[in-house]
Amino acid sequence: MSRPLSAAIADRLSAQITGGELTSGDRLPSEADLADHFDCSRSTVREALKRLAARNLIRTKRGAGGGAYVNRLTFDAAVDAHVVTSTLLLSMNAVDFETAAEARFALEAACTELACANRDQTDLSALQAAHDRLAAPCDDEAFCAADVAFHRAFVDAARNPILSYQLAGAVEAMQPLMNAITYAERDRTEILALYTQLTDALSARDPNQIRHVLRELQALTIDLFHRASARRKSR
Amino acid sequence: MSRPLSAAIADRLSAQITGGELTSGDRLPSEADLADHFDCSRSTVREALKRLAARNLIRTKRGAGGGAYVNRLTFDAAVDAHVVTSTLLLSMNAVDFETAAEARFALEAACTELACANRDQTDLSALQAAHDRLAAPCDDEAFCAADVAFHRAFVDAARNPILSYQLAGAVEAMQPLMNAITYAERDRTEILALYTQLTDALSARDPNQIRHVLRELQALTIDLFHRASARRKSR
DNA sequence: GCATACTCAAATGTCAGACATTTGAATGTC
DNA sequence: GACATTCAAATGTCTGACATTTGAGTATGC
Numbered sequence: 121m122s123r124p125l126s127a128a129i130a131d132r133l134s135a136q137i138t139g140g141e142l143t144s145g146d147r148l149p150s151e152a153d154l155a156d157h158f159d160c161s162r163s164t165v166r167e168a169l170k171r172l173a174a175r176n177l178i179r180t181k182r183g184a185g186g187g188a189y190v191n192r193l194t195f196d197a198a199v200d201a202h203v204v205t206s207t208l209l210l211s212m213n214a215v216d217f218e219t220a221a222e223a224r225f226a227l228e229a230a231c232t233e234l235a236c237a238n239r240d241q242t243d244l245s246a247l248q249a250a251h252d253r254l255a256a257p258c259d260d261e262a263f264c265a266a267d268v269a270f271h272r273a274f275v276d277a278a279r280n281p282i283l284s285y286q287l288a289g290a291v292e293a294m295q296p297l298m299n300a301i302t303y304a305e306r307d308r309t310e311i312l313a314l315y316t317q318l319t320d321a322l323s324a325r326d327p328n329q330i331r332h333v334l335r336e337l338q339a340l341t342i343d344l345f346h347r348a349s350a351r352r353k354s355r
Numbered sequence: 356m357s358r359p360l361s362a363a364i365a366d367r368l369s370a371q372i373t374g375g376e377l378t379s380g381d382r383l384p385s386e387a388d389l390a391d392h393f394d395c396s397r398s399t400v401r402e403a404l405k406r407l408a409a410r411n412l413i414r415t416k417r418g419a420g421g422g423a424y425v426n427r428l429t430f431d432a433a434v435d436a437h438v439v440t441s442t443l444l445l446s447m448n449a450v451d452f453e454t455a456a457e458a459r460f461a462l463e464a465a466c467t468e469l470a471c472a473n474r475d476q477t478d479l480s481a482l483q484a485a486h487d488r489l490a491a492p493c494d495d496e497a498f499c500a501a502d503v504a505f506h507r508a509f510v511d512a513a514r515n516p517i518l519s520y521q522l523a524g525a526v527e528a529m530q531p532l533m534n535a536i537t538y539a540e541r542d543r544t545e546i547l548a549l550y551t552q553l554t555d556a557l558s559a560r561d562p563n564q565i566r567h568v569l570r571e572l573q574a575l576t577i578d579l580f581h582r583a584s585a586r587r588k589s590r
Numbered sequence: 591g592c593a594t595a596c597t598c599a600a601a602t603g604t605c606a607g608a609c610a611t612t613t614g615a616a617t618g619t620c
Numbered sequence: 621g622a623c624a625t626t627c628a629a630a631t632g633t634c635t636g637a638c639a640t641t642t643g644a645g646t647a648t649g650c
Contacts, residue, residue, distance in 0.1 A: 126405065127408075130409065137443075138439065138442070138443060140446065143447075144447050166398075166402060167402060167405045168405075169403045170361065170403075170405045170406050170409070171405050171406065171408065171409035172409070173362075173406065173409065174365070174405070174406035174407070174409040174410050175409050176533075177443075192447050192448075193440070193443045193444050193447045193448070195444065197450070198440050198441075198443075198444045201436075201440055202437065202524075203439065204373065205428070205436055206433075206521075207373065207439065208372075208373060208412075208428045208433075209428050209430065209433045209520065210517075211375065212379050212427050212428050213427075213428070213429075215431070215516070215517060219515055219516070219517055220517055222469065222517075222518075222583060223515050223517035223518040223521065224516075224517075226465045226466065226468070226469060226513075226518060226520060227462065227465050227518070229465055230461045230462050230464055230465035231461065233461070234420075234457065234461060279356060280454055280457055280458050280461070281450070281454070282445075282454060282455055282457075282458035282459075282525070283457075283458040283461060283462070284449060285441075285444065285521075286441075286458065286462060286521060286524060286525055287521075289437075289521060290517070290521055310533055316504075317506050328541075
């Protein structure tokens with residue numbers, strides 16, 4: 121029995137869902153029925169169902185009319201999963217900082233044109249609000265959270281949910297790495313100045329200026345990182 | 356008991372892994388020990404472990420010296436997960452084609468600069484190979500596979516694994532939607548001509564030309580889609 | 591001394607049956 | 621018609637058992 125039965129059952133059910141045979145809102149048979157159908161015990165079926173639940177493919181309800189229902193995958197849930205995976209990937213694979221920063225800013229630059237074309241007054245407000253929180257005196261954790269909010273506000277300005285979803289992974293997964301910088305480097309005025317320029321450029325719908333600021337931001341980020349690691353090494 | 360115990364246990368273990376308390380290669384206690392520690396039955400622990408396994412956080416081995424080991428998340432596994440999630444997200448949320456295409460080509464454009472800077476002879480060969488497979492007479496499925504290979508070769512030319520990982524979701528998740536086009540639209544010469552231009556532009560390290568071709572590709576893709584759906588409606 | 595075969599114990603994988611708990615729906619009462 | 625009661629269908633959990641896998645130690649044969 122090389123492959124556990126519970127995994128095989130999970131695969132078959134999962135294929136039915138991803139393949140469209142079972143669609144959002146459908147109810148799976150009860151655990152007892154599934155056990156009967158797959159000719160195994162209820163525990164085995166349960167383990168299979170837990171695998172699906174962990175991947176957000178189903179949700180289970182107790183009581184009468186309960187059971188396992190095919191989940192509609194929401195953007196929020198997908199973003200969460202993507203962020204977790206990306207973070208883990210970075211932390212487990214010794215990706216060097218410059219590669220990560222390069223990817224991050226390249227992806228962010230991908231939003232430039234669309235953000236200029238589609239940005240709204242609410243986007244500018246969100247950007248400004250995040251900027252204000254960054255400028256106010258705050259602890260490192262709050263600063264980082266506001267930093268993420270700033271970048272997400274920029275991405276969201278493109279008004280393309282797919283793009284926002286894809287980039288959330290890149291932006292938020294960098295957070296632990298960025299933390300290493302801001303925790304060490306207390307002088308945040310340089311970053312803030314560039315953020316101001318970015319906000320202004322988006323307000324003016326000036327893609328070239330945005331690209332310019334992003335390049336500078338990337339250079340500054342990498343520079344800060346090198347300064348931080350040099351200081352760490354010298355101790 | 357609002358939240359199932361098995362889910363709570365899964366959360367706690369998962370937090371230990373993502374939080375770095377348990378790192379790649381570490382062995383979790385045996386199911387019996389965990390059951391003892393969490394003061395619950397072995398079945399409940401098992402359901403929690405299956406949840407972790409489904410998310411690729413652990414792998415389990417049977418026999419002596421077996422048990423649950425913290426998995427090292429590989430790029431391949433992360434890409435797979437990302438593609439599945441992205442595909443599901445698109446199929447379950449009635450995203451209109453133009454939004455998806457817009458996101459896809461914006462992301463692809465994000466690779467332009469890096470691809471021009473870092474592209475290698477092997478990248479050009481991979482691109483050419485995919486192009487050849489596209490040009491040869493082949494069935495729709497093979498055409499689509501080669502199409503994906505072409506786009507991934509372009510992305511990989513940026514030589515940034517993080518970027519490749521992020522974009523795999525966008526490129527492959529579009530596949531089902533693209534299928535709808537190529538299956539209907541047999542004339543592939545237009546696409547192939549643009550692909551040739553893209554290959555040449557990358558060979559010449561000409562970012563402006565690449566951006567131009569990508570814009571044309573996006574326009575063509577959307578146009579093909581409209582033609583296909585108009586034809587579908589007229590029947 | 592070395593290779594092979596055997597045994598053993600520690601784990602996970604599976605099963606069967608039981609009970610607890612939740613919850614919507616049917617039913618009954620006023 | 622509004623409210624309380626009962627019921628049955630599910631999931632959630634527990635217990636104990638057995639099957640299976642597998643590495644490590646041990647014995648055997650040469």
